[in-house]
Amino acid sequence: MGELVRVEHLKKYFNTPAGVLHAVDDISFSINKGETLGVVGESGCGKSTLGRTVLKLIDHTDGKIFFEGKDITNISKRENHELRKKMQLIFQDPYSSLNPRLCVYDLIADPLKTFHILKGEERQKRVFQLMDEVGLSKRFTYSYPHELDGGRRQRIGIARALALKPKFIVCDEPVSALDVSIQAQILNLLQDLQKQLGFTYIFVTHDLSVVRHISTDILVMYIGVMVEKSPAKELFERPLHPYTKGLLSAIPIPNIHHKKKEIVMAGELTSPINPKQECRFAARCPFATDLCRTQVPTVSEVFPNHFVSCHHVREINGI
Numbered sequence: 001m002g003e004l005v006r007v008e009h010l011k012k013y014f015n016t017p018a019g020v021l022h023a024v025d026d027i028s029f030s031i032n033k034g035e036t037l038g039v040v041g042e043s044g045c046g047k048s049t050l051g052r053t054v055l056k057l058i059d060h061t062d063g064k065i066f067f068e069g070k071d072i073t074n075i076s077k078r079e080n081h082e083l084r085k086k087m088q089l090i091f092q093d094p095y096s097s098l099n100p101r102l103c104v105y106d107l108i109a110d111p112l113k114t115f116h117i118l119k120g121e122e123r124q125k126r127v128f129q130l131m132d133e134v135g136l137s138k139r140f141t142y143s144y145p146h147e148l149d150g151g152r153r154q155r156i157g158i159a160r161a162l163a164l165k166p167k168f169i170v171c172d173e174p175v176s177a178l179d180v181s182i183q184a185q186i187l188n189l190l191q192d193l194q195k196q197l198g199f200t201y202i203f204v205t206h207d208l209s210v211v212r213h214i215s216t217d218i219l220v221m222y223i224g225v226m227v228e229k230s231p232a233k234e235l236f237e238r239p240l241h242p243y244t245k246g247l248l249s250a251i252p253i254p255n256i257h258h259k260k261k262e263i264v265m266a267g268e269l270t271s272p273i274n275p276k277q278e279c280r281f282a283a284r285c286p287f288a289t290d291l292c293r294t295q296v297p298t299v300s301e302v303f304p305n306h307f308v309s310c311h312h313v314r315e316i317n318g319i
């Protein structure tokens, strides 16, 4: 499997009245074709901004983005428009992104119209094929978004993303707004589609347990920076960064014989606005030293394909 997406030292800063907000600060990774990168972290840590910047839906501040081996960092508007056929976004809340005046058929036909893909009967066939692929029954063809439940609305969002036959999809909290019973159905659908159609995903979520089974690799973000990245199984079995350990300890285990001690992450949240020269997790880290409070840690490969950004990763883990 070759590489599809690569990001090098990506930064996205926002100018705000209070100062420069470092939403994404020097993040690098690559994703192979057909694989899924789970991006996890608390609300506001920059996950959505990262996903949208990689898709080139918002401008980057610094760094490079490669897609299919081509540098797409500074492409023209026309090239960016063409890129939409290959790169798509699935939203958390499809309801707010679906035009309430269009029925299911028109909503799914919409991207085909915008890109002048197929006409007449051929387009109609494609819309019904997409409805079938995402598990939307034909009886909903002329239903409007407000007449459908959250799961079906998310299926419309997925069908719209699939319409142009993309290769790469950023799924931004695609199940967070759904009932638990429906979450599993949508996750299964996204996985089945990946197997059948070979998609490559970035899967953004605040909930580590959601990405556990669907990710090839998991990247953990904390206030704009990557604190840890490793193969999914390895991250759960051998978390190395104190923040990842804290996140994992907060996931309930459905087993009364296996009681975990929850690591409480106390302390103030560091501001992403004009951040100081320090580890951004230092204020909440039980292992923080003066070094952590005065120097930004660099990312190091502690085990093969297991990257951590922590001054004291070796002492903390007895490596």
Ligand code: ADP
Binding pocket: 014, 015, 016, 021, 023, 041, 042, 043, 044, 045, 046, 047, 048, 049, 050, 272
């Ligand atoms: P997440 O997806 O992890 O919840 P976001 O990417 O939405 O986080 O936001 C990361 C940070 O960037 C937050 O502090 C947020 O307030 C800020 N942010 C996001 N978009 C903008 C914007 N357009 N202008 C200013 N700040 C923004």
